[in-house]
Every structure is written in structure tokens, then in C-alpha cells.
Amino acid sequence: MAVRKTKYEMPEQDPRERIKNFDEVPYGYDADTAIKEAQRCLQCKDKPCVLGCPVGIDIPRFIAAIKEGDFDKAIKIIKEKSNLPAVCGRVCPYEEQCEGNCRLKKIGEPVGIGRLERFVADYEREKGITIPSKPKPIDKKVVVIGAGPAGLTCAGDLVKMGYDVTIFEALHAPGGVLMYGIPEFRLPKEIVKAEVDYITKLGVKIIYDVVVGKTIPMEEILEEYDAVFIGTGAGLPRFLGIEGENLNGVYSANEFLTRVNLMKAYLFTEYDTPVKIGRIVATFGAGNVAMDCARTALRLGAKKSYIIYRRTEKEMPAREEEIEHAKEEGVEFKLLTNPIRFIGDERGNLKAVECIRMKLGEPDESGRRRPIPIEGSEFKIDIDTALIAIGQSPNPLIPQVMKDLKLGRKGNIEIDEMGRTNIPGIFAGGDIATGAATVILAMGAGKKAAKAIHEYLSN
Amino acid sequence: MYRIVEKKTLSETVKLMKIEAPYIARNAKAGQFVMLRIDEKGERIPLTIADSDRENGLVTIIFMEIGKTTKELGTLKVGDNILNFVGPLGKPSEIERYGRVACIGGGVGIAPLYPIIKALKQVGNHVTSILGARNKSLLILEEEINNWSDELYIATDDGSKGLKGFVSDVLQKLIDEGKTFDIAWVVGPVIMMKVVANLTRKYNIKTVVSLNPIMVDGTGMCGSCRVSVGGKTMFACVDGPEFDGHLVDYDNLMQRNNRFIEEERESCKLAGVL
Numbered sequence: 001m002a003v004r005k006t007k008y009e010m011p012e013q014d015p016r017e018r019i020k021n022f023d024e025v026p027y028g029y030d031a032d033t034a035i036k037e038a039q040r041c042l043q044c045k046d047k048p049c050v051l052g053c054p055v056g057i058d059i060p061r062f063i064a065a066i067k068e069g070d071f072d073k074a075i076k077i078i079k080e081k082s083n084l085p086a087v088c089g090r091v092c093p094y095e096e097q098c099e100g101n102c103r104l105k106k107i108g109e110p111v112g113i114g115r116l117e118r119f120v121a122d123y124e125r126e127k128g129i130t131i132p133s134k135p136k137p138i139d140k141k142v143v144v145i146g147a148g149p150a151g152l153t154c155a156g157d158l159v160k161m162g163y164d165v166t167i168f169e170a171l172h173a174p175g176g177v178l179m180y181g182i183p184e185f186r187l188p189k190e191i192v193k194a195e196v197d198y199i200t201k202l203g204v205k206i207i208y209d210v211v212v213g214k215t216i217p218m219e220e221i222l223e224e225y226d227a228v229f230i231g232t233g234a235g236l237p238r239f240l241g242i243e244g245e246n247l248n249g250v251y252s253a254n255e256f257l258t259r260v261n262l263m264k265a266y267l268f269t270e271y272d273t274p275v276k277i278g279r280i281v282a283t284f285g286a287g288n289v290a291m292d293c294a295r296t297a298l299r300l301g302a303k304k305s306y307i308i309y310r311r312t313e314k315e316m317p318a319r320e321e322e323i324e325h326a327k328e329e330g331v332e333f334k335l336l337t338n339p340i341r342f343i344g345d346e347r348g349n350l351k352a353v354e355c356i357r358m359k360l361g362e363p364d365e366s367g368r369r370r371p372i373p374i375e376g377s378e379f380k381i382d383i384d385t386a387l388i389a390i391g392q393s394p395n396p397l398i399p400q401v402m403k404d405l406k407l408g409r410k411g412n413i414e415i416d417e418m419g420r421t422n423i424p425g426i427f428a429g430g431d432i433a434t435g436a437a438t439v440i441l442a443m444g445a446g447k448k449a450a451k452a453i454h455e456y457l458s459n
Numbered sequence: 460m461y462r463i464v465e466k467k468t469l470s471e472t473v474k475l476m477k478i479e480a481p482y483i484a485r486n487a488k489a490g491q492f493v494m495l496r497i498d499e500k501g502e503r504i505p506l507t508i509a510d511s512d513r514e515n516g517l518v519t520i521i522f523m524e525i526g527k528t529t530k531e532l533g534t535l536k537v538g539d540n541i542l543n544f545v546g547p548l549g550k551p552s553e554i555e556r557y558g559r560v561a562c563i564g565g566g567v568g569i570a571p572l573y574p575i576i577k578a579l580k581q582v583g584n585h586v587t588s589i590l591g592a593r594n595k596s597l598l599i600l601e602e603e604i605n606n607w608s609d610e611l612y613i614a615t616d617d618g619s620k621g622l623k624g625f626v627s628d629v630l631q632k633l634i635d636e637g638k639t640f641d642i643a644w645v646v647g648p649v650i651m652m653k654v655v656a657n658l659t660r661k662y663n664i665k666t667v668v669s670l671n672p673i674m675v676d677g678t679g680m681c682g683s684c685r686v687s688v689g690g691k692t693m694f695a696c697v698d699g700p701e702f703d704g705h706l707v708d709y710d711n712l713m714q715r716n717n718r719f720i721e722e723e724r725e726s727c728k729l730a731g732v733l
């Protein structure tokens with residue numbers, strides 16, 4: 001029997017409906033479709049797909065289990081490597097990672113590995129998660145700073161080895177960007193909570209409202225714990241640095257998304273935190289964060305939602321699927337356009353942005369063609385709200401209170417391939433080390449560091 | 460969960476609470492603040508740490524009931540819990556022996572000024588405190604501040620206590636009488652800080668102000684609290700909240716503090732607290 005060339009469809013909410021709610025966009029596979037999709041897998045002996053997964057999930061093996069209808073076995077195989085499968089099955093850029101390496105691509109679409117992972121994770125969650133038996137305790141204490149994907153993964157792996165693990169988290173909720181950044185319609189917060197719940201049931205203690213370096217001085221932490229993992233992320237928002245950026249109506253993507261996701265401003269007045277959206281919203285930037293902003297704006301009632309980007313669609317860093325979703329929902333793309341100043345009314349409210357048209361020149365160091373302004377092409381666009389989504393820098397707090405920590409050029413903490421910093425006993429990983437990257441890379445870094453911490457504490 | 464162990468009414472609209480928060484109490488310094496969230500659906504709001512008691516692990520907050528969150532906070536009783544309470548945030552005040560210091564507070568800004576006055580006095584400064592309020596019944600912490608000040612002056616808008624007028628009028632009068640100051644601390648409504656800073660600029664008195672922009676996380680992650688200081692954008696929650704009063708763009712701060720004024724009103728109306 002010839003293999004089907006395309007993935008089985010995953011049903012989705014109609015774009016016209018979904019821009020009126022914050023419910024998740026795709027519905028996920030049912031059991032039948034999952035089994036059929038699993039049957040597409042060729043079970044390649046050399047497992048090229050696994051090489052594409054930063055945490056090395058044994059993909060053919062878990063897919064074989066699905067094919068047999070043994071979903072419990074499938075999830076067990078995934079959990080050998082990943083503590084957050086329901087999250088990764090949703091937000092991983094699998095098209096470049098596991099699926100990007102899939103042999104089926106030669107004849108058509110890869111196996112829907114992300115969709116299958118999501119299916120079994122959801123299956124397990126609905127059924128009730130089983131907690132593995134506790135290992136023999138090791139009498140060593142490890143502290144993890146930050147409850148983002150890097151910290152959660154590192155903590156989960158260490159607790160499974162038997163260590164006594166405590167996470168300190170600055171905010172009132174776990175998940176880092178999963179909770180405050182990625183919107184509900186892409187990653188329901190109930191799912192993040194359930195995955196975190198699993199990690200706490202393994203025995204990890206999470207203590208909220210603790211900004212390490214402020215609430216508890218770093219020296220006290222170093223005294224009390226045998227090893228430290230820093231997973232504080234890339235939370236520092238960048239601004240454009242142009243005139244009018246402090247007008248009312250200009251938000252960083254972080255402020256906007258935190259108000260909406262973490263503080264649930266989309267449910268204002270049931271929740272107390274407000275957000276103001278206006279009629280016309282412009283998002284600056286074209287990564288995942290920008291797509292999330294532009295799509296969130298529509299759901300909050302914006303009549304128009306623009307993405308303003310200085311290069312072309314080809315250079316946009318967002319995942320293809322996200323760009324597709326944004327287009328379906330009616331987000332308008334104004335490409336080869338760069339903002340030069342924001343214009344306000346007499347009360348300091350944003351009312352327009354002046355832009356300049358761009359053309360592409362020679363490739364720059366990132367390999368993308370450099371945008372060049374076209375002189376005299378300035379023009380204005382009326383907008384009420386501007387969302388600045390041009391990136392985040394590593395969180396500066398821990399480096400500020402640990403002066404001897406070696407930093408990279410961009411303020412990131414320097415680590416070796418095992419997640420070791422220049423100070424023995426102190427490890428780091430995720431966005432704080434790499435700059436803003438992906439969930440699965442942060443998890444991969446957390447895993448490596450857990451291994452290195454185990455090695456360090458065993459000697 | 461953070462338990463309220465003491466509650467006092469300081470004036471019609473100003474309340475004091477002591478909250479059990481041992482880590483914060485242990486590490487708090489003058490000039491720093493906390494972010495709190497009363498319950499699951501609440502907003503995160505910043506309040507200055509007005510005092511801290513290390514032995515008993517208590518943090519004092521003093522707040523004016525001005526909108527939904529502060530009014531709701533005012534209804535909580537001793538023994539009730541606040542869901543989230545995080546700090547100490549922001550940079551501490553730079554407490555040194557400057558010589559003669561003027562400490563100028565207006566309205567609820569007197570609360571955050573109190574620990575600064577205390578700290579300045581403890582290192583041996585000569586402290587002249589000038590407190591202002593709309594009327595006598597809104598004046599808070601007079602006795603406490605008197606205990607730590609070498610001189611104390613009061614101004615009320617209606618003349619019900621002290622000089623009739625503004626704190627800036629008192630400062631002008633003291634300068635006219637020949638008093639000199641090596642540095643001034645000013646905490647209060649934005650407009651008051653602006654007026655006083657304009658005055659001290661004329662006399663070349665270095666001036667520190669404590670800014671109160673709208674915050675979300677309070678840890679440097681969102682930029683909601685950004686203020687323009689000397690033409691540079693700063694995040695008040697991590698770079699401040701104290702800044703050189705002669706460099707702050709007060710008009711922009713006032714504008715930005717009105718960002719959600721309609722929403723705040725609506726939220727109060729629905730909760731029936733306005």
C-alpha cells in the first residue's frame with residue numbers, strides 16, 4: 001500500500017468565529033485519525049527525525065505505540081525525554097526540527113509528529129496523569145531560578161534522579177513565557193498548569209513571589225544549596241528608540257501580552273487588569289511574538305490589525321503556521337515598511353505612525369538581505385495602538401547581583417555545551433544563555449544542565 | 460499567602476497594614492516597594508514599603524484608597540490574607556551623610572517618604588521635613604515623622620493646619636529666610652514633584668524624586684513603567700523608582716498615568732466601590 005503523501009487534517013476553528021474568542025484554534029486529532037497518521041511513519045532504522053528533536057524523543061518508537069493503539073505506552077516513551085509534551089506538541093517549530101528531518105518529506109508532507117505528540121499528551125491529561133514512583137532520595141539540594149520551560153525541565157529531571165529541588169519564581173504563576181507570553185488561543189493555560197502540576201507531583205517545590213537577588217540575596221542561595229540552575233529567560237523588552245514611543249497607546253509586546261495572558265485583561269471587568277486596544281492596531285516586527293500580538297488584537301475587538309515589517313515575507317522569522325493563521329484571521333501585512341516616529345494628539349494619545357518605505361540590499365551578517373530606506377517615501381498610517389515586538393534581551397537581574405558571572409556580548413550568561421557557567425556549581429540555560437529562542441531549546445538546555453549538575457554533585 | 464496582622468486607619472482615605480512577609484522584611488531598604496495582588500482576579504499594584512520589622516517578619520504598607528484595588532484592600536481585616544506580595548523591588552534610596560536635607564512629602568507620598576527620613580536621620584543628617592495635604596484630616600504620619608526630623612513644617616491647601624498653601628511655598632519661605640539645603644527628597648503627586656523640582660533647580664539644590672508610574676510585573680519585564688529621564692527611557696521598577704528630579708519629564712508621566720482612566724472608573728463602578 002502506498003503511503004499517503006499528506007498529513008491527515010487537524011480540524012480547526014473557523015477563522016471568522018475564532019477571532020471572536022480566545023479558545024484554542026486547532027482541535028487536535030481523535031484516536032482514529034491519530035492511528036491513521038501514525039501508520040504513515042516508515043519506522044526508519046536510522047531515525048533521522050530524532051536528530052531534529054533537541055530533547056531526543058524516540059519518535060519512531062512512540063509512533064509505533066500509537067499505531068498499535070497503545071497510547072499509554074506512547075506517552076511513557078515521550079516522557080522519558082520530555083516533561084512538557086502537551087506544550088511542545090503545540091508550540092514547537094517542528095517543521096524545522098523533527099518533521100524537517102522526516103524521510104517522508106521526499107515524497108510529500110512529513111509525519112505529523114507534533115500533532116501525534118499533542119494527541120497522546122492530551123489523551124493522558126484527560127485520563128488523569130500517572131505519577132512515576134519516587135526514586136531513592138539523594139541528600140543534596142538544588143535550586144532553580146525561574147519557572148520557565150528551562151527551569152521546569154531541569155527541576156523535573158533532577159527530582160526524578162532523587163535530588164531535593166526548589167524553584168524560585170518571580171511572578172505569581174509558573175511557565176514563564178508559556179504563561180505570560182504565548183496566548184490562550186495557541187496554548188491554553190490549563191495545559192501549562194497541568195504540565196506544571198505533573199512536575200510538582202514529581203516532588204519539585206515551586207515558590208512564587210521570589211525575585212532571586214532581591215527577595216533572597218544571591219549569597220544566601222549559594223550558601224544553602226549545593227548547585228544552582230539559572231533559567232531566568234529573555235524578559236527585557238526592546239523598543240524602537242524613535243520619537244513618540246512613550247505616548248499612550250504604545251506597548252511593548254511583553255506588556256500587552258502580559259496584561260492579556262497572565263493578568264487576563266481579555267476578561268476585564270471580571271479580572272481587574274485593563275488593556276486598551278482602540279480601532280486600528282499596528283504590530284512592529286514579524287516573529288512569533290508579533291503574530292501573537294496581531295492576532296490577540298483582533299480578538300480584543302480591533303477593526304484592523306497590521307503587521308509592519310521592514311523586510312519581506314521571506315525574511316519573516318515567525319513559524320509558517322503562525323503567519324498562515326494570522327492571514328486567515330485578517331491580519332494585514334505592510335512589508336518593506338519601517339516606522340520613523342509616532343505621532344500623538346494634544347492629550348498624549350497615539351494617533352498615527354510615520355513610516356518610510358524600504359528596499360532590500362545586500363545580505364547582512366544574519367544572511368538576510370539588509371533593508372535600506374527609500375528616500376522621500378515617508379507616509380503616515382493612522383493607528384490607535386502600537387505593539388512593539390522587535391525582540392527581548394536576556395534578563396539582567398542575576399548578572400547584576402553576581403558580578404563574577406561571565407557574560408556574552410549581548411548580556412547573556414555564557415555557558416559551555418553542558419550548561420556550566422564559569423563558576424563551579426552554577427549552571428544556566430534557556431533564553432538567558434541563548435537570547436530569545438524556543439521552548440524546546442530551553443527544555444533541551446534544562447535537560448543538559450540537569451545531567452551536568454548530577455555529574456557535578458556525584459563527584 | 461500573606462497574612463494581615465495589623466490594620467490602622469490614618470485618615471479618611473489612608474490605611475496602614477502590617478503584612479507577614481519575612482523575606483521581604485529581612486531585606487527591605489528605604490525607597491523600595493512591593494507588588495501585591497489581593498486575589499486570583501486582582502491587579503498587581505505597587506506600594507512602597509513604609510517600614511519593616513525584621514524580628515517579627517512584618518512589612519508595613521500605607522495606601523490611599525483611590526481605585527478598585529486599594530479600596531478592596533481597605534476592606535480586608537486583620538487575619539485575612541493577600542494572595543501575592545513580592546519585593547523588595549526597585550533600587551534603595553542612596554542614603555548618605557549629605558548635611559542638610561529637605562524631605563518634602565505630599566498626600567499619600569508622605570508614607571514612602573517616612574522610611575527615607577528615618578534612614579537619613581540615622582546616618583546623621585540634619586532633616587527638615589515639609590509635609591503637605593489638602594486638609595488637616597488627610598495629613599498622615601505627622602508624629603512619626605516629627606520623631607525623626609530636626610524641623611517639621613506643614614502646609615494644607617485650606618489652611619486647616621500649618622501654612623495655607625503648598626509645600627513649595629514653605630520651601631520657598633525657608634530659602635528666603637536664609638536656610639540652605641544640600642539635597643532634597645520629594646515624594647508626592649506628580650504635579651507637586653514637578654513644581655518643587657522647578658524651584659530647587661533655581662537654587663541648584665540636588666533633588667531626588669520617587670516616581671509612581673503604572674506597573675504590571677515590577678521586575679523589568681514589561682516596560683509599562685517607563686519614564687523619560689534626561690531624554691532617556693528608564694524603567695522605574697528596576698532603574699528607579701528614584702530619579703534625579705531635575706531630569707524627569709513630568710508631563711509625560713502624568714499623561715501615562717491616565718492611560719486607563721476610563722477602564723479604572725468602569726471597574727470601580729461595577730464593583731460598587733465608587
Ligand SMILES: Cc1cc2nc3c(=O)[nH]c(=O)nc-3n(C[C@H](O)[C@H](O)[C@H](O)COP(=O)(O)OP(=O)(O)OC[C@H]3O[C@@H](n4cnc5c(N)ncnc54)[C@H](O)[C@@H]3O)c2cc1C
Nearest residue numbers: 146148149150170176177181212233430431437438439442
Ligand atoms: C509571545 C511569545 C511567543 C512565543 N512563541 C513561541 C513558539 O511558538 N514556539 C517556541 O518554541 N517558542 C516560542 N517563544 C519563545 C519561548 O517561549 C522561549 O524561548 C522560552 O519560553 C524560553 O524559556 P526559558 O525557560 O529560558 O525562559 P522564560 O520562559 O522566559 O522563563 C523565565 C522565568 O524566570 C523568571 N525569572 C526571571 N528572573 C527571575 C529571578 N531573578 N528570580 C526568580 N525568577 C525569575 C521569569 O519570571 C520567568 O517565569 C515565544 C516567546 C514569546 C514571548
Ligand SMILES: Cc1cc2nc3c(=O)[nH]c(=O)nc-3n(C[C@H](O)[C@H](O)[C@H](O)COP(=O)(O)OP(=O)(O)OC[C@H]3O[C@@H](n4cnc5c(N)ncnc54)[C@H](O)[C@@H]3O)c2cc1C
Nearest residue numbers: 504505506507521522523526527528529671672673716723
Ligand atoms: C513605586 C510605587 C510606589 C507606590 N507607593 C504607594 C504607596 O506607598 N501608597 C499609595 O497609596 N500609593 C502608592 N503608589 C500608587 C499606587 O500604586 C496606586 O495608587 C494604585 O496602583 C492604584 O490602584 P487602584 O486599583 O486602587 O486604582 P486604579 O483604579 O488603578 O486607579 C485610580 C486612580 O489612580 C491612578 N493611578 C493608577 N495607577 C497609579 C499609579 N501606579 N500611580 C499613581 N496613580 C495611579 C489612576 O490614573 C486613577 O486616576 C505607588 C506607585 C508606585 C509606582
Ligand code: SF4
Nearest residue numbers: 053088092094097098
Ligand atoms: S519535542 Fe518538538 S522537536 Fe521534539 S519531537 Fe516533539 S515536536 Fe518534535
Ligand code: SF4
Nearest residue numbers: 041042044049102103
Ligand atoms: S523520519 Fe519520519 S518516517 Fe522516518 S521514522 Fe521518523 S517520523 Fe517516521
Ligand code: FES
Nearest residue numbers: 677679681682696
Ligand atoms: S513594571 Fe514592568 S517593567 Fe516595570
